[in-house]
Each structure stands twice: as structure tokens, then as C-alpha cells.
Amino acid sequence: MKKRDLAAIGFMTFALFLGAGNLIFPPLMAQQAGENWLIAMGGFLLTAVGLPALTIIVLGRLSSADKLTDALPKWMDRTFWFLVLTTLGPAFVLPRAVTVAYEMGIKPFTDSNLLLPFSVIFCAITLLLALKPGKLLDYIGKIMTPALIAMLSLLVIAALVNPLGTSLPATQDYLDAPAVNGVIQGYMTLDAIAAVAFGWVIITTIRSKGVTCKAALAHYTKWIAFIYIVLMSLCYLAMGYLGATSSTIAANAANGGEILTRYAAGEFGQLGQVLLACITLMACLTTTVGLTNANGEYYKNTYQIPFKRSAIVVTALTAVISNAGLEQIITVSLPAILILCPIAVALILSIIFMPKRIIDAGYQYLVVIVAACFGTIDAFAVLDMLPSAMTTTFNQWLPLFNFHLSWLLPVGIVFGLVHFTPKRMTTATAN
Structure with a gap:
């Protein structure tokens, strides 16, 4: 593969992940972390960038995204991928991307409700x-991503030359344990599960350049992950800097979008709002294209449904849901994503830490069951849906419950136990 194409795929990967949520989340965290924002950002990068990069590398080593679940029972394999791609697609993430693009990219410039025509046009594009x-x-890696980086750079350079404030005092959480809270917030971006979906797009794109050798695919995937790490880390640090220096124009902001909006207006006036609108629209569009493509690839490869038909259905559903009952859809879909994320991360970790003979013997399903059970507890805790008595009990007896990582230790125990599984048992099961 040519170096130019390799760099372009790395740029494309960065753009696929860079949705509006990735832009607006770090400024608020950095503002709350105050003078400790760099320490918090270090923990944030560990999980927000490290976990997706690890996922990309593992999927490249497997040479195909669907091989991640090959050893699972067929019903579990199909259910996992269907839920992942549906929730990351038309049931949740795609409609949210469309509405965020409208709220930040179009709504500030009009008093009319144009969500319906906007969603139709946006989904058509x-x-x-x-x-x-x-x-x-060509569209994303060579055209849209460089344009997106140029617009982001313009805003960041202006902030470096003319910061609009200094760091505020850190909130209590970031005063006591800034790195730990950064790690937690990075995990809660849920980009690790997005990486599982984008694996379909990344690997397909590499193969389209004539790469068929498994070793070469793994090699190029590592370089793509490296490019993604560099670009996304720089982006997060830049957005964090904006939040950390926003005390004059956006002290105690309600969300990161408010910080970015005020910062852009403070640096460039009305032109700043236009710049931020362009950044948001471009970031959301690259994400919606990538997720639509991932859905199409999955249904084509798994169910032999024509790519075009799947893409049309996905975008049509997205346009409808963007306008009708998104809040209800979020209520239903968000718990699913919060549960699926631990399962996805646990599957990736199983490829790294579980012996191949154990995976081939079909014992990987134990990891899924344990991650799903404890991930469900974490999901209900995040959504404040646990009874107070149960929350108190889990706080006392369930390790890492406070950090929404209850699933991690039980999954680690499974990894440890399977190492002691007699070889004759795994051989018999595999046969």
C-alpha cells in the first residue's frame, strides 16, 4: 500500500470517530478539572483513545471484524452484532448525530423549525x-478530514494566540483524583464500542487497496491506529485547552457545546459561529457516513442483503427517528449501549489474554455472559435506575462499582480461571 493511501485511511479513521460529542465533551471536563486539566486529560486519553486504538489493532490482527465473535454460539454472535450496529446506527447514534448537527450547525441561524427538511437533506447526503x-x-480521508482539521486548527491557533481566560479552581472530583476521573470519563465516551463497528469500514478500506495478506493487514492496521492516536489525542488536548481557558466567556457552562460556541464567538464574532457550525456539520457527516457504511457491510456479509438496500433502509429510519420521539429512543437504546460496551471491550481483551485453545473451544461465551451481567448493573447505575439500598450494597461489596467498571474484575477472574482449564477438556470441546 502506498504511504499516501495509508495516511489517508488514518485520516479517515480519525474523522469516523470525531463526532460532535467528541468535540463538546473534553472542554467541559477540562473546565471542571481546572488547574489539573492536563492530568485529567492524561487519564481521559488512556481510555477514550487507547481503548478504540487497541480495538482497531486487535481487529486488524483478526483480519475481519466478524471474527471477533466467531467462537461464540451463532445466536449470541448474531445478537451481539445486530444490537451493536442497530444502536450505533438508526436506533440511537445516527439520529443523535443528525439532531446535534442541526442544533449546533443550523438552529443558531434561524428562528424556524427546519429539522425535518434538514434531516432529509443530511441523510440524503x-x-x-x-x-x-x-x-x-477519497471523500473522507483525502477531502473532508483535511478540511475538518484545517477548521479545527484555525479555532485552536486563535485560542493559543488569544486565550479567553485562565483555569478555574478544580471541582472536588478533579481535585481529589483527576487522573482516575479522566479515565472514567474517557471510558464513558463509549468509543470502544464504536471502534468495533468502524472495524468493518477500516478493514474493508484496507482490502480495497489490494491488501490480502493477513500479516500485511495487521501491519497496516497498527500504523492506522497510530495515526488515529496522534490526531485524536491532539484534538482532545486542543478541545481541553479551550475548556481550561474559558473562564472569562463561559464560566460554569452547562455543557461543552456552550463553551465552544462562546469561545468561537469570542475569537471571531459572527464568523466564529459559522466556523463552529461548519466543524460540527462536517464532524457529524463523517460519522453518519461511516456508521451507515458499517451497517451496510455487516448486512451484506452476514445476511447477503445488498449494500444499497441496507444503506437506504438505515438512512430512511435515521431521518424518521431524528424527527419523531428521539428522547424515547434514547431512553430505550442508551442502556443497550452501556451494556454492549463492556461486552465489546471484554471480547477485545479476551483475544489478548485468553489462550487460543480456550477461545477455539468455545469458552469465550463465559466472558460475554459475565460482562453482560455486571455491565447491566453499571448501566442501571449510570442511569440512576438502581434502588438506593442496592446501590449502597454494591458500593460496599462490588469492586469498582463507583467507577462504573463492575464488570472488569469478574471478567479478569474468568481470564484467570480458564488458564487452568485442562487441555483435554478444551480439545474435546473443540472437536
Whole structure:
């Protein structure tokens, strides 16, 4: 593969992950962390960037995203991928991306409610770009991403030259344990599960450049993950800097979007709002194209449904849900994502830490069951849906419950136990 194409795929990967949520989350965290924002950001990068990069590398080593669940029972394999791609697609993330693009990119400039025509146009553009997966690298990696980076750089350079404030005092959480809270917030971006979906797009794009050798695929995937790490880390640090220096214009902001909006207006006036609108629209569009493509690839490879048909259905559903009952959809879908994320991370860790003979013997399903059970507890805790008595009990007896990582230790115990499984048992099961 040519170095130019390799760099373009790395740029494309960065753009796929860079949705509006990735832009607005770090400024608020950095503002709350105050003078400790760099320490908090270090922990944040460990999970927000490290986990997705690890996922990309592991999927590259497997040479195909669907091989991640090959050893699971068929019903569990199909259920996992269906839920992942549905919730990351038309049931939750895609409609949210469309509405965020509208709220930050169009709504500030009009008093009319234009969500319906906007969602139709936005989804139509998404469909047109997604229908040519072979051109995805040219659209996103070589055109849209450089434009996105240029716009982000303009805002950040202005902030470096003319910061609009200094760091505020850190809130109590970031005063006591800034790195730990950064790690937790990075995990809660849920980009680790997005990486599982984007694996379909990344590997397909690499193969489209004539790479068929498994070793070469793994090699190129590592370089793509490295490019992603560099670009995404720089982006998060830049957005964090904006939040940390926003005391004059956005002290005690309600969310990161408010910080970015005020910062852009403070640096460039009305032009700043236009710049931020362009950044948001571009970031959301690259994400919707990537997720639509991932859904199409999955249904084509798994159920032999034509790519075009899947893409049309996904974008049509997205346009409808963006306008009707998104809050209800979020209520239903968010718990699913919070549960699926531990399962996805546990599957990735199983490829790294579980002996191959154990995976081949089919014992990987134990990891899924344990991660799903304890991930459900974490999901209900995040959503404040646990009874207070149960919350008190879990706080006292369940390790890492406070950090929404209850699943991690039980999954680690499973990894440890399977190492002692007699070889004759795994051989018999595999046969």
C-alpha cells in the first residue's frame, strides 16, 4: 500500500470517530478539572483513545471484524452484532448525530423549525456518500478530514494566540483524583464500542487497496491506529485547552457545546459561529457516513442483503427517528449501549489474554455472559435506575462499582480461571 493511501485511511479513521460529542465533551471536563486539566486529560486519553486504538489493532490482527465473535454460539454472535450496529446506527447514534448537527450547525441561524427538511437533506447526503464505499477513502480521508482539521486548527491557533481566560479552581472530583476521573470519563465516551463497528469500514478500506495478506493487514492496521492516536489525542488536548481557558466567556457552562460556541464567538464574532457550525456539520457527516457504511457491510456479509438496500433502509429510519420521539429512543437504546460496551471491550481483551485453545473451544461465551451481567448493573447505575439500598450494597461489596467498571474484575477472574482449564477438556470441546 502506498504511504499516501495509508495516511489517508488514518485520516479517515480519525474523522469516523470525531463526532460532535467528541468535540463538546473534553472542554467541559477540562473546565471542571481546572488547574489539573492536563492530568485529567492524561487519564481521559488512556481510555477514550487507547481503548478504540487497541480495538482497531486487535481487529486488524483478526483480519475481519466478524471474527471477533466467531467462537461464540451463532445466536449470541448474531445478537451481539445486530444490537451493536442497530444502536450505533438508526436506533440511537445516527439520529443523535443528525439532531446535534442541526442544533449546533443550523438552529443558531434561524428562528424556524427546519429539522425535518434538514434531516432529509443530511441523510440524503449521507446515503450518497455511503453508496460508494470504494470512494469512501477519497471523500473522507483525502477531502473532508483535511478540511475538518484545517477548521479545527484555525479555532485552536486563535485560542493559543488569544486565550479567553485562565483555569478555574478544580471541582472536588478533579481535585481529589483527576487522573482516575479522566479515565472514567474517557471510558464513558463509549468509543470502544464504536471502534468495533468502524472495524468493518477500516478493514474493508484496507482490502480495497489490494491488501490480502493477513500479516500485511495487521501491519497496516497498527500504523492506522497510530495515526488515529496522534490526531485524536491532539484534538482532545486542543478541545481541553479551550475548556481550561474559558473562564472569562463561559464560566460554569452547562455543557461543552456552550463553551465552544462562546469561545468561537469570542475569537471571531459572527464568523466564529459559522466556523463552529461548519466543524460540527462536517464532524457529524463523517460519522453518519461511516456508521451507515458499517451497517451496510455487516448486512451484506452476514445476511447477503445488498449494500444499497441496507444503506437506504438505515438512512430512511435515521431521518424518521431524528424527527419523531428521539428522547424515547434514547431512553430505550442508551442502556443497550452501556451494556454492549463492556461486552465489546471484554471480547477485545479476551483475544489478548485468553489462550487460543480456550477461545477455539468455545469458552469465550463465559466472558460475554459475565460482562453482560455486571455491565447491566453499571448501566442501571449510570442511569440512576438502581434502588438506593442496592446501590449502597454494591458500593460496599462490588469492586469498582463507583467507577462504573463492575464488570472488569469478574471478567479478569474468568481470564484467570480458564488458564487452568485442562487441555483435554478444551480439545474435546473443540472437536
